[in-house]
Amino acid sequence: MNIKELVIISGKGGTGKTSLTAALAKLSGHCVLADCDVDAADLHLVTSPQREKEEPFMAGWEAVIDSQKCVGCGICQNLCRYGAVLNSTQTDTKSTVKFVIEKAFCEGCGVCVWGCPAEAIELKSKLSGQWFQSRTPYGPMIHARLGIASENSGKLVSQVRFLAKEIAQAEQYDLIITDGPPGIGCPVIASITGASHLLVVTEPTLSGAHDLERVLKLAAHFQLSVSVCINKWDLNPEQTGLIENQALNHKAKLAGRIPYDPVFSEAQVKGISVSEMDSIPVKEAVDHIWSHLKSYL
Amino acid sequence: MMNYPPLQIAIASGKGGTGKTTLAVNLAFALEVPVRLLDCDVEEPNAHLYFYAGLKESVPVSVQVPEIDFALCQFCGDCSRFCRFNALAVGKKTALVFKELCHNCGGCKLVCPHQAIREVPWVIGKKEIVSQDSVELIQGCLDIGRVQASPLIRIIRKEASKDKLTLIDCPPGTTCPMIAAVEGSDYALLVTEPTPFGLNDLKLAVETLRVLKIPFGIILNRSQGKDSIIHSYCREEGINILMEIPDRRQIAEACSRGELAFCQDEEIRSQLRELLPTIMMQINFSMVSPEGVRP
Structure with a gap:
Protein backbone atom coordinates (compact mmCIF):
# COMPACT_ATOMS: atom_id res chain seq x y z
CA MET A 1 0.00 0.00 0.00
CA ASN A 2 1.17 3.51 -0.79
CA ILE A 3 1.33 5.44 2.48
CA LYS A 4 1.19 9.24 2.24
CA GLU A 5 2.64 11.45 4.92
CA LEU A 6 1.47 15.01 5.52
CA VAL A 7 3.85 16.99 7.77
CA ILE A 8 2.69 20.19 9.43
CA ILE A 9 5.39 22.72 10.28
CA SER A 19 -4.51 22.55 16.83
CA LEU A 20 -4.68 22.22 13.06
CA THR A 21 -3.10 18.75 13.08
CA ALA A 22 -5.82 17.52 15.45
CA ALA A 23 -8.55 19.14 13.34
CA LEU A 24 -7.24 17.55 10.12
CA ALA A 25 -7.01 14.16 11.81
CA LYS A 26 -10.65 14.52 12.83
CA LEU A 27 -11.64 15.40 9.25
CA SER A 28 -9.64 12.52 7.78
CA GLY A 29 -11.40 10.21 10.24
CA HIS A 30 -8.81 7.50 9.63
CA CYS A 31 -5.09 8.16 9.94
CA VAL A 32 -1.94 7.51 11.94
CA LEU A 33 -0.81 10.50 13.99
CA ALA A 34 2.84 11.25 14.72
CA ASP A 35 3.87 14.00 17.16
CA CYS A 36 7.38 15.01 16.12
CA ASP A 37 7.54 18.10 18.34
CA VAL A 38 9.39 15.96 20.86
CA ASP A 39 10.76 19.01 22.71
CA ALA A 40 7.32 20.14 23.75
CA ALA A 41 4.76 17.56 22.65
CA ASP A 42 1.15 18.73 22.96
CA LEU A 43 -0.85 16.75 20.41
CA HIS A 44 -1.90 14.22 23.07
CA LEU A 45 -3.77 17.03 24.85
CA VAL A 46 -6.34 17.40 22.06
CA THR A 47 -6.69 13.90 20.58
CA SER A 48 -7.97 11.91 23.62
CA PRO A 49 -5.38 9.13 23.30
CA GLN A 50 -5.51 5.84 25.21
CA ARG A 51 -1.95 4.72 25.87
CA GLU A 52 -1.10 1.20 24.67
CA LYS A 53 2.67 1.08 24.88
CA GLU A 54 5.52 2.98 26.53
CA GLU A 55 9.17 2.35 25.66
CA PRO A 56 12.49 3.90 26.69
CA PHE A 57 14.44 5.79 24.04
CA MET A 58 18.15 5.02 24.35
CA ALA A 59 20.39 7.26 22.30
CA GLY A 60 23.92 8.49 22.54
CA TRP A 61 26.33 8.16 25.38
CA GLU A 62 27.38 9.99 28.50
CA ALA A 63 30.70 9.94 30.31
CA VAL A 64 30.89 8.91 33.96
CA ILE A 65 33.96 9.49 36.15
CA ASP A 66 34.75 6.96 38.86
CA SER A 67 35.81 9.19 41.75
CA GLN A 68 37.73 6.31 43.35
CA LYS A 69 40.00 6.06 40.31
CA CYS A 70 40.20 9.79 39.45
CA VAL A 71 43.67 11.15 40.22
CA GLY A 72 42.66 14.77 39.70
CA CYS A 73 45.07 15.47 36.83
CA GLY A 74 42.49 17.56 34.93
CA ILE A 75 43.41 16.24 31.47
CA CYS A 76 39.75 15.48 30.78
CA GLN A 77 38.76 19.04 31.63
CA ASN A 78 41.34 20.42 29.21
CA LEU A 79 40.26 18.09 26.42
CA CYS A 80 36.48 18.53 26.74
CA ARG A 81 35.18 21.12 24.29
CA TYR A 82 31.69 21.24 25.77
CA GLY A 83 32.65 22.45 29.24
CA ALA A 84 31.09 19.30 30.66
CA VAL A 85 33.91 18.44 33.09
CA LEU A 86 33.41 20.35 36.34
CA ASN A 87 35.46 20.46 39.51
CA SER A 88 33.86 18.23 42.09
CA THR A 89 33.00 19.76 45.44
CA GLN A 90 34.31 16.61 47.09
CA THR A 91 38.00 15.93 47.74
CA ASP A 92 39.62 12.77 49.08
CA THR A 93 41.80 12.39 52.21
CA LYS A 94 44.81 13.86 50.36
CA SER A 95 42.61 16.83 49.32
CA THR A 96 42.96 15.96 45.62
CA VAL A 97 40.50 17.97 43.52
CA LYS A 98 38.34 15.49 41.65
CA PHE A 99 36.25 15.98 38.54
CA VAL A 100 32.65 15.23 37.64
CA ILE A 101 30.68 15.25 34.37
CA GLU A 102 27.77 17.65 34.01
CA LYS A 103 25.27 15.49 32.13
CA ALA A 104 23.42 18.42 30.59
CA PHE A 105 26.55 19.43 28.62
CA CYS A 106 28.15 16.05 27.86
CA GLU A 107 27.73 15.02 24.21
CA GLY A 108 29.22 11.58 24.74
CA CYS A 109 32.15 11.98 22.32
CA GLY A 110 34.58 9.91 24.40
CA VAL A 111 37.55 12.28 24.20
CA CYS A 112 37.83 12.34 28.03
CA VAL A 113 37.81 8.54 28.12
CA TRP A 114 40.62 8.47 25.56
CA GLY A 115 42.68 11.05 27.46
CA CYS A 116 42.31 9.76 31.01
CA PRO A 117 45.61 8.22 32.19
CA ALA A 118 43.91 6.53 35.16
CA GLU A 119 41.16 4.79 33.15
CA ALA A 120 38.68 6.43 35.48
CA ILE A 121 36.11 7.41 32.85
CA GLU A 122 33.72 5.27 30.89
CA LEU A 123 30.91 5.95 28.45
CA LYS A 124 27.48 4.65 29.32
CA SER A 125 24.56 4.50 26.95
CA LYS A 126 22.05 7.14 27.76
CA LEU A 127 18.33 7.13 28.41
CA SER A 128 17.29 10.14 26.33
CA GLY A 129 13.53 9.93 26.58
CA GLN A 130 10.48 7.78 26.02
CA TRP A 131 8.14 7.05 23.18
CA PHE A 132 4.50 6.05 23.36
CA GLN A 133 1.98 4.29 21.20
CA SER A 134 -1.59 5.36 21.82
CA ARG A 135 -5.02 4.97 20.24
CA THR A 136 -7.09 7.99 19.24
CA PRO A 137 -10.63 7.96 17.78
CA TYR A 138 -9.00 8.32 14.32
CA GLY A 139 -6.31 5.68 14.61
CA PRO A 140 -2.98 4.97 16.28
CA MET A 141 -0.70 7.77 17.46
CA ILE A 142 3.05 7.70 18.07
CA HIS A 143 4.36 10.39 20.40
CA ALA A 144 7.40 10.88 22.54
CA ARG A 145 8.99 12.85 25.28
CA LEU A 146 12.63 13.80 25.18
CA GLY A 147 14.29 13.71 28.59
CA ILE A 148 14.79 17.01 30.39
CA ALA A 149 18.00 18.66 29.18
CA SER A 150 18.56 15.80 26.70
CA GLU A 151 19.83 15.97 23.17
CA ASN A 152 19.31 13.76 20.14
CA SER A 153 15.90 15.25 19.34
CA GLY A 154 16.55 14.56 15.65
CA LYS A 155 17.06 10.86 16.33
CA LEU A 156 13.89 10.68 18.42
CA VAL A 157 11.95 12.40 15.62
CA SER A 158 13.26 9.82 13.15
CA GLN A 159 12.27 7.06 15.56
CA VAL A 160 8.71 8.46 15.89
CA ARG A 161 8.32 8.67 12.11
CA PHE A 162 9.71 5.17 11.63
CA LEU A 163 7.28 3.73 14.18
CA ALA A 164 4.36 5.63 12.63
CA LYS A 165 5.17 4.11 9.22
CA GLU A 166 5.52 0.68 10.73
CA ILE A 167 2.12 0.80 12.39
CA ALA A 168 0.51 2.33 9.28
CA GLN A 169 1.76 -0.64 7.27
CA ALA A 170 0.76 -3.20 9.87
CA GLU A 171 -2.75 -1.81 10.29
CA GLN A 172 -3.32 -0.74 6.68
CA TYR A 173 -3.55 3.01 7.08
CA ASP A 174 -2.75 5.00 3.93
CA LEU A 175 -2.25 8.38 5.66
CA ILE A 176 0.12 9.63 8.35
CA ILE A 177 -0.40 13.15 9.71
CA THR A 178 2.70 14.46 11.45
CA ASP A 179 2.81 17.42 13.83
CA GLY A 180 6.26 18.94 13.35
CA PRO A 181 8.48 21.07 15.57
CA PRO A 182 9.07 24.82 15.16
CA GLY A 183 12.28 26.19 13.62
CA ILE A 184 14.32 25.02 10.63
CA GLY A 185 17.09 23.04 12.35
CA CYS A 186 17.88 19.44 13.17
CA PRO A 187 14.47 18.17 14.43
CA VAL A 188 12.63 19.97 11.59
CA ILE A 189 14.90 18.46 8.95
CA ALA A 190 14.40 15.04 10.56
CA SER A 191 10.62 15.61 10.41
CA ILE A 192 10.27 16.62 6.76
CA THR A 193 12.73 14.55 4.72
CA GLY A 194 10.82 12.23 2.42
CA ALA A 195 7.37 13.62 3.34
CA SER A 196 4.63 13.45 0.67
CA HIS A 197 3.48 17.00 1.32
CA LEU A 198 4.14 19.84 3.77
CA LEU A 199 1.60 22.21 5.26
CA VAL A 200 3.18 25.37 6.67
CA VAL A 201 1.00 27.21 9.19
CA THR A 202 1.92 30.84 9.55
CA GLU A 203 0.41 34.07 10.87
CA PRO A 204 0.19 37.57 9.39
CA THR A 205 2.99 39.16 11.39
CA LEU A 206 6.44 40.36 10.37
CA SER A 207 7.93 37.43 12.29
CA GLY A 208 5.54 35.02 10.58
CA ALA A 209 6.57 36.32 7.15
CA HIS A 210 10.27 36.23 7.99
CA ASP A 211 10.12 32.69 9.36
CA LEU A 212 7.98 31.49 6.44
CA GLU A 213 10.67 32.66 4.03
CA ARG A 214 13.27 30.50 5.79
CA VAL A 215 11.03 27.46 6.06
CA LEU A 216 10.07 27.66 2.37
CA LYS A 217 13.76 27.80 1.42
CA LEU A 218 14.36 24.74 3.58
CA ALA A 219 11.49 22.91 1.83
CA ALA A 220 12.95 23.87 -1.55
CA HIS A 221 16.34 22.59 -0.42
CA PHE A 222 14.74 19.17 0.16
CA GLN A 223 12.54 19.48 -2.96
CA LEU A 224 9.27 19.02 -1.08
CA SER A 225 5.83 20.12 -2.22
CA VAL A 226 4.32 22.72 0.08
CA SER A 227 1.02 24.38 0.90
CA VAL A 228 0.75 27.44 3.13
CA CYS A 229 -2.17 28.44 5.33
CA ILE A 230 -2.51 31.61 7.37
CA ASN A 231 -3.94 31.43 10.86
CA LYS A 232 -5.47 34.55 12.49
CA TRP A 233 -5.44 36.09 9.00
CA ASP A 234 -7.85 38.92 9.91
CA LEU A 235 -5.43 40.34 12.52
CA ASN A 236 -3.64 41.97 9.62
CA PRO A 237 -5.32 41.46 6.21
CA GLU A 238 -2.63 43.49 4.44
CA GLN A 239 0.17 41.31 5.79
CA THR A 240 -1.91 38.21 4.90
CA GLY A 241 -1.95 39.34 1.27
CA LEU A 242 1.80 39.93 1.29
CA ILE A 243 2.45 36.50 2.80
CA GLU A 244 0.26 34.80 0.21
CA ASN A 245 2.21 36.49 -2.57
CA GLN A 246 5.43 35.47 -0.89
CA ALA A 247 4.21 31.84 -0.77
CA LEU A 248 3.22 31.89 -4.46
CA ASN A 249 6.64 33.32 -5.39
CA HIS A 250 8.17 30.25 -3.80
CA LYS A 251 5.80 28.03 -5.82
CA ALA A 252 3.91 26.99 -2.70
CA LYS A 253 0.16 26.39 -2.93
CA LEU A 254 -2.34 28.40 -0.88
CA ALA A 255 -4.34 26.10 1.39
CA GLY A 256 -6.54 28.78 2.94
CA ARG A 257 -7.04 31.30 5.74
CA ILE A 258 -8.25 30.75 9.29
CA PRO A 259 -9.80 33.66 11.23
CA TYR A 260 -8.64 34.81 14.68
CA ASP A 261 -10.98 32.93 17.01
CA PRO A 262 -10.95 32.10 20.74
CA VAL A 263 -12.15 28.54 19.94
CA PHE A 264 -8.49 27.59 19.47
CA SER A 265 -7.83 27.95 23.20
CA GLU A 266 -11.34 26.79 24.19
CA ALA A 267 -10.84 23.53 22.28
CA GLN A 268 -7.57 22.94 24.18
CA VAL A 269 -9.36 23.44 27.50
CA LYS A 270 -11.95 20.85 26.44
CA GLY A 271 -9.21 18.54 25.14
CA ILE A 272 -10.77 18.32 21.67
CA SER A 273 -9.92 19.57 18.20
CA VAL A 274 -11.14 22.92 16.84
CA SER A 275 -13.24 21.17 14.20
CA GLU A 276 -15.40 19.74 16.99
CA MET A 277 -16.17 23.23 18.35
CA ASP A 278 -19.19 25.19 17.15
CA SER A 279 -17.43 28.05 15.40
CA ILE A 280 -18.78 28.02 11.84
CA PRO A 281 -16.02 30.28 10.38
CA VAL A 282 -13.21 28.12 11.79
CA LYS A 283 -14.96 24.90 10.74
CA GLU A 284 -15.42 26.16 7.20
CA ALA A 285 -11.81 27.31 7.04
CA VAL A 286 -10.46 23.97 8.22
CA ASP A 287 -12.80 22.07 5.82
CA HIS A 288 -11.45 24.18 2.99
CA ILE A 289 -7.83 23.44 3.97
CA TRP A 290 -8.55 19.73 4.21
CA SER A 291 -10.19 19.53 0.78
CA HIS A 292 -7.20 21.44 -0.66
CA LEU A 293 -4.72 19.04 0.97
CA LYS A 294 -6.57 15.92 -0.14
CA SER A 295 -5.64 16.61 -3.75
CA TYR A 296 -1.95 16.29 -2.81
CA LEU A 297 -2.27 13.13 -0.74
CA MET B 1 18.94 57.41 34.77
CA SER B 62 32.03 28.74 11.59
CA VAL B 63 32.74 25.60 13.55
CA GLN B 64 35.84 23.45 13.29
CA VAL B 65 35.50 20.25 11.29
CA PRO B 66 38.14 17.67 10.36
CA GLU B 67 39.98 17.66 7.06
CA ILE B 68 42.09 14.71 6.00
CA ASP B 69 45.53 15.17 4.52
CA PHE B 70 45.75 12.35 2.01
CA ALA B 71 49.52 12.71 1.75
CA LEU B 72 49.71 11.46 5.33
CA CYS B 73 46.59 9.28 5.76
CA GLN B 74 47.33 5.54 5.94
CA PHE B 75 43.60 4.62 5.97
CA CYS B 76 43.98 2.86 9.30
CA GLY B 77 40.43 3.83 10.32
CA ASP B 78 41.26 4.82 13.91
CA CYS B 79 39.40 8.13 13.48
CA SER B 80 36.27 6.51 12.16
CA ARG B 81 36.25 3.89 14.95
CA PHE B 82 36.67 6.65 17.52
CA CYS B 83 33.92 8.93 16.21
CA ARG B 84 30.66 8.30 18.07
CA PHE B 85 28.74 10.46 15.61
CA ASN B 86 29.63 8.50 12.45
CA ALA B 87 31.12 11.62 10.93
CA LEU B 88 34.06 9.80 9.33
CA ALA B 89 34.16 6.79 7.05
CA VAL B 90 37.43 5.18 6.02
CA GLY B 91 37.81 2.65 3.20
CA LYS B 92 40.85 0.91 1.77
CA LYS B 93 41.89 3.87 -0.33
CA THR B 94 39.58 6.63 0.67
CA ALA B 95 38.30 8.50 3.68
CA LEU B 96 35.21 10.70 3.92
CA VAL B 97 34.14 13.40 6.36
CA PHE B 98 30.42 14.01 6.92
CA LYS B 99 30.55 17.55 8.26
CA GLU B 100 26.83 17.64 9.12
CA LEU B 101 27.30 14.84 11.64
CA CYS B 102 30.44 16.24 13.27
CA HIS B 103 30.07 17.45 16.86
CA ASN B 104 33.43 19.22 16.82
CA CYS B 105 34.82 17.19 19.72
CA GLY B 106 38.32 17.05 18.21
CA GLY B 107 38.67 13.34 18.96
CA CYS B 108 39.63 12.22 15.44
CA LYS B 109 42.58 14.60 15.39
CA LEU B 110 43.72 13.36 18.79
CA VAL B 111 43.61 9.67 17.90
CA CYS B 112 45.09 9.85 14.39
CA PRO B 113 48.50 8.12 14.63
CA HIS B 114 49.75 9.81 11.45
CA GLN B 115 48.80 13.45 12.17
CA ALA B 116 46.76 13.33 8.99
CA ILE B 117 43.79 15.27 10.39
CA ARG B 118 43.62 18.97 10.87
CA GLU B 119 40.64 21.13 11.70
CA VAL B 120 39.30 23.68 9.29
CA PRO B 121 36.48 26.19 9.70
CA TRP B 122 33.09 25.42 8.18
CA VAL B 123 30.53 28.22 8.00
CA ILE B 124 27.20 27.37 9.68
CA GLY B 125 25.62 30.80 9.97
CA LYS B 126 26.07 34.48 10.63
CA LYS B 127 26.48 36.87 13.51
CA GLU B 128 24.59 40.08 12.82
CA ILE B 129 24.61 43.35 14.72
Missing part, protein backbone atom coordinates in the same frame (compact mmCIF):
# COMPACT_ATOMS: atom_id res chain seq x y z
CA SER A 10 5.54 26.47 10.83
CA GLY A 11 8.99 27.97 11.22
CA LYS A 12 7.66 30.32 13.88
CA GLY A 13 6.30 28.64 17.01
CA GLY A 14 2.77 29.02 18.35
CA THR A 15 1.01 29.57 15.03
CA GLY A 16 -1.45 26.70 15.54
CA LYS A 17 0.30 23.60 14.13
CA THR A 18 -0.93 21.23 16.80
CA MET B 2 19.27 54.15 36.62
CA ASN B 3 21.88 51.65 35.53
CA TYR B 4 21.91 47.93 36.17
CA PRO B 5 24.73 45.53 36.97
CA PRO B 6 25.84 43.31 34.05
CA LEU B 7 23.23 40.66 34.76
CA GLN B 8 22.32 38.07 32.15
CA ILE B 9 18.60 37.50 31.91
CA ALA B 10 17.25 34.78 29.62
CA ILE B 11 13.76 35.03 28.12
CA ALA B 12 12.60 31.50 27.45
CA SER B 13 9.54 29.24 27.17
CA GLY B 14 8.81 25.62 26.39
CA LYS B 15 6.09 26.48 23.90
CA GLY B 16 6.76 28.55 20.80
CA GLY B 17 4.82 31.70 19.99
CA THR B 18 4.11 32.71 23.59
CA GLY B 19 5.74 36.11 23.13
CA LYS B 20 9.42 35.64 24.03
CA THR B 21 10.76 37.95 21.34
CA THR B 22 7.99 40.50 21.88
CA LEU B 23 8.81 40.58 25.59
CA ALA B 24 12.58 40.66 25.09
CA VAL B 25 12.50 43.54 22.62
CA ASN B 26 9.88 45.57 24.49
CA LEU B 27 11.72 45.09 27.78
CA ALA B 28 15.01 46.13 26.19
CA PHE B 29 13.49 49.39 24.91
CA ALA B 30 11.28 50.08 27.93
CA LEU B 31 14.24 50.16 30.32
CA GLU B 32 15.87 53.16 28.59
CA VAL B 33 19.33 52.15 29.82
CA PRO B 34 22.12 50.57 27.76
CA VAL B 35 21.11 46.99 27.08
CA ARG B 36 22.66 44.26 24.97
CA LEU B 37 20.11 41.93 23.45
CA LEU B 38 21.26 38.53 22.15
CA ASP B 39 18.86 36.80 19.77
CA CYS B 40 19.72 33.15 20.33
CA ASP B 41 16.71 31.80 18.42
CA VAL B 42 19.13 31.17 15.58
CA GLU B 43 16.76 29.00 13.55
CA GLU B 44 14.22 31.81 13.33
CA PRO B 45 15.74 35.06 14.64
CA ASN B 46 13.10 37.79 14.74
CA ALA B 47 14.25 40.48 17.18
CA HIS B 48 15.83 42.50 14.35
CA LEU B 49 12.40 43.03 12.78
CA TYR B 50 11.76 45.62 15.51
CA PHE B 51 14.86 47.64 14.56
CA TYR B 52 14.09 50.12 11.79
CA ALA B 53 17.83 50.63 11.20
CA GLY B 54 18.25 47.19 9.61
CA LEU B 55 21.16 44.83 10.25
CA LYS B 56 24.45 46.72 10.09
CA GLU B 57 27.21 44.22 10.37
CA SER B 58 27.28 40.59 9.31
CA VAL B 59 30.09 38.18 10.11
CA PRO B 60 30.17 34.53 9.04
CA VAL B 61 30.36 32.09 11.95
CA VAL B 130 22.37 46.43 14.85
CA SER B 131 21.97 49.26 17.38
CA GLN B 132 19.05 51.55 17.98
CA ASP B 133 18.69 54.06 20.82
CA SER B 134 20.08 52.36 23.94
CA VAL B 135 19.72 48.80 22.64
CA GLU B 136 22.47 46.86 20.90
CA LEU B 137 21.26 43.67 19.22
CA ILE B 138 23.56 40.76 18.38
CA GLN B 139 21.80 37.92 16.63
CA GLY B 140 22.76 34.52 15.35
CA CYS B 141 21.25 33.30 12.10
CA LEU B 142 21.68 29.66 11.14
CA ASP B 143 22.24 29.00 7.44
CA ILE B 144 19.35 27.13 5.84
CA GLY B 145 19.85 23.37 5.76
CA ARG B 146 22.36 23.42 8.64
CA VAL B 147 21.71 21.48 11.84
CA GLN B 148 24.26 23.14 14.15
CA ALA B 149 21.91 25.44 16.08
CA SER B 150 23.53 24.75 19.46
CA PRO B 151 27.16 25.48 18.43
CA LEU B 152 26.02 28.76 16.85
CA ILE B 153 24.05 29.66 19.99
CA ARG B 154 27.10 28.99 22.17
CA ILE B 155 29.12 31.39 20.00
CA ILE B 156 26.46 34.15 20.20
CA ARG B 157 26.06 33.51 23.91
CA LYS B 158 29.72 34.50 24.46
CA GLU B 159 28.77 38.05 23.38
CA ALA B 160 27.09 38.72 26.74
CA SER B 161 28.20 42.14 27.97
CA LYS B 162 30.67 42.51 30.84
CA ASP B 163 29.48 45.98 31.81
CA LYS B 164 25.79 46.28 31.02
CA LEU B 165 22.59 44.33 31.24
CA THR B 166 22.27 41.44 28.74
CA LEU B 167 18.89 40.04 27.69
CA ILE B 168 18.88 36.69 25.89
CA ASP B 169 16.01 35.79 23.56
CA CYS B 170 16.03 31.97 23.64
CA PRO B 171 14.72 29.36 21.19
CA PRO B 172 11.58 27.43 22.21
CA GLY B 173 11.76 23.92 23.63
CA THR B 174 13.68 22.37 26.50
CA THR B 175 16.54 20.57 24.76
CA CYS B 176 20.04 21.36 23.47
CA PRO B 177 19.41 24.74 21.78
CA MET B 178 17.34 26.09 24.67
CA ILE B 179 19.93 24.90 27.19
CA ALA B 180 22.80 26.41 25.21
CA ALA B 181 20.95 29.74 25.31
CA VAL B 182 19.90 29.83 29.00
CA GLU B 183 23.13 28.36 30.37
CA GLY B 184 25.13 30.89 32.36
CA SER B 185 22.18 33.25 32.88
CA ASP B 186 21.60 34.79 36.29
CA TYR B 187 17.85 34.58 35.90
CA ALA B 188 15.25 33.36 33.43
CA LEU B 189 11.88 34.84 32.55
CA LEU B 190 9.54 32.09 31.36
CA VAL B 191 6.85 33.42 29.05
CA THR B 192 3.65 31.38 28.88
CA GLU B 193 -0.05 31.67 28.08
CA PRO B 194 -3.11 30.41 29.97
CA THR B 195 -3.86 27.39 27.75
CA PRO B 196 -3.29 23.67 28.28
CA PHE B 197 -0.47 23.73 25.69
CA GLY B 198 1.06 26.68 27.51
CA LEU B 199 0.87 24.89 30.86
CA ASN B 200 2.20 21.57 29.58
CA ASP B 201 5.23 23.20 27.99
CA LEU B 202 5.76 25.54 30.98
CA LYS B 203 6.11 22.51 33.26
CA LEU B 204 8.86 21.12 31.00
CA ALA B 205 10.67 24.47 30.99
CA VAL B 206 10.43 24.72 34.80
CA GLU B 207 11.89 21.22 35.20
CA THR B 208 14.75 22.15 32.86
CA LEU B 209 15.61 25.34 34.75
CA ARG B 210 15.55 23.45 38.02
CA VAL B 211 18.04 20.94 36.60
CA LEU B 212 20.25 23.84 35.49
CA LYS B 213 19.75 25.61 38.87
CA ILE B 214 18.78 28.91 37.28
CA PRO B 215 16.30 31.03 39.27
CA PHE B 216 13.23 32.06 37.31
CA GLY B 217 9.87 33.82 37.33
CA ILE B 218 6.83 33.65 35.06
CA ILE B 219 5.45 36.22 32.64
CA LEU B 220 1.85 35.33 31.83
CA ASN B 221 1.04 36.61 28.34
CA ARG B 222 -2.48 36.85 26.86
CA SER B 223 -3.86 36.72 30.39
CA GLN B 224 -7.65 36.65 30.64
CA GLY B 225 -7.38 38.38 34.02
CA LYS B 226 -9.12 35.58 35.87
CA ASP B 227 -7.69 32.71 37.86
CA SER B 228 -6.22 30.37 35.21
CA ILE B 229 -4.55 26.94 35.10
CA ILE B 230 -1.21 28.78 35.13
CA HIS B 231 -2.16 30.58 38.37
CA SER B 232 -3.07 27.37 40.15
CA TYR B 233 0.07 25.58 38.90
CA CYS B 234 2.29 28.45 40.09
CA ARG B 235 0.52 28.50 43.49
CA GLU B 236 1.12 24.75 43.96
CA GLU B 237 4.75 25.00 42.90
CA GLY B 238 5.48 28.24 44.78
CA ILE B 239 6.54 30.03 41.58
CA ASN B 240 6.17 33.80 41.19
CA ILE B 241 4.09 35.25 38.40
CA LEU B 242 6.02 38.48 37.94
CA MET B 243 3.72 40.11 35.46
CA GLU B 244 0.54 39.55 33.45
CA ILE B 245 0.02 40.97 29.99
CA PRO B 246 -3.65 41.19 29.04
CA ASP B 247 -5.14 39.32 26.07
CA ARG B 248 -6.21 42.15 23.78
CA ARG B 249 -6.77 41.98 20.06
CA GLN B 250 -5.38 45.52 19.85
CA ILE B 251 -2.00 44.28 21.19
CA ALA B 252 -1.99 41.32 18.77
CA GLU B 253 -2.65 43.68 15.86
CA ALA B 254 0.11 46.10 16.90
CA CYS B 255 2.53 43.16 17.22
CA SER B 256 1.57 41.95 13.75
CA ARG B 257 2.65 45.34 12.38
CA GLY B 258 6.01 44.99 14.11
CA GLU B 259 5.30 47.76 16.63
CA LEU B 260 6.57 47.83 20.21
CA ALA B 261 3.09 47.03 21.47
CA PHE B 262 3.99 46.65 25.16
CA CYS B 263 5.89 49.95 25.22
CA GLN B 264 2.91 51.73 23.65
CA ASP B 265 0.74 50.85 26.66
CA GLU B 266 1.66 53.07 29.60
CA GLU B 267 0.66 50.51 32.21
CA ILE B 268 2.47 47.55 30.63
CA ARG B 269 5.51 49.73 30.05
CA SER B 270 5.74 50.77 33.70
CA GLN B 271 5.33 47.13 34.78
CA LEU B 272 8.20 46.17 32.48
CA ARG B 273 10.35 48.77 34.20
CA GLU B 274 9.46 47.27 37.58
CA LEU B 275 10.69 43.83 36.51
CA LEU B 276 14.40 44.49 36.97
CA PRO B 277 14.28 45.60 40.63
CA THR B 278 12.07 42.56 41.39
CA ILE B 279 14.48 40.18 39.65
CA MET B 280 17.47 41.67 41.46
CA MET B 281 15.74 41.19 44.79
CA GLN B 282 14.97 37.57 43.91
CA ILE B 283 18.54 36.84 42.87
CA ASN B 284 19.89 38.32 46.10
CA PHE B 285 17.37 36.30 47.99
CA SER B 286 18.42 33.12 46.22
CA MET B 287 22.06 33.88 47.00
CA VAL B 288 21.37 33.52 50.71
CA SER B 289 18.98 30.61 50.35
CA PRO B 290 20.82 27.28 50.23
CA GLU B 291 18.55 25.75 47.55
CA GLY B 292 19.06 28.63 45.19
CA VAL B 293 22.86 28.91 45.22
CA ARG B 294 24.31 28.82 41.73
CA PRO B 295 27.20 26.41 41.19
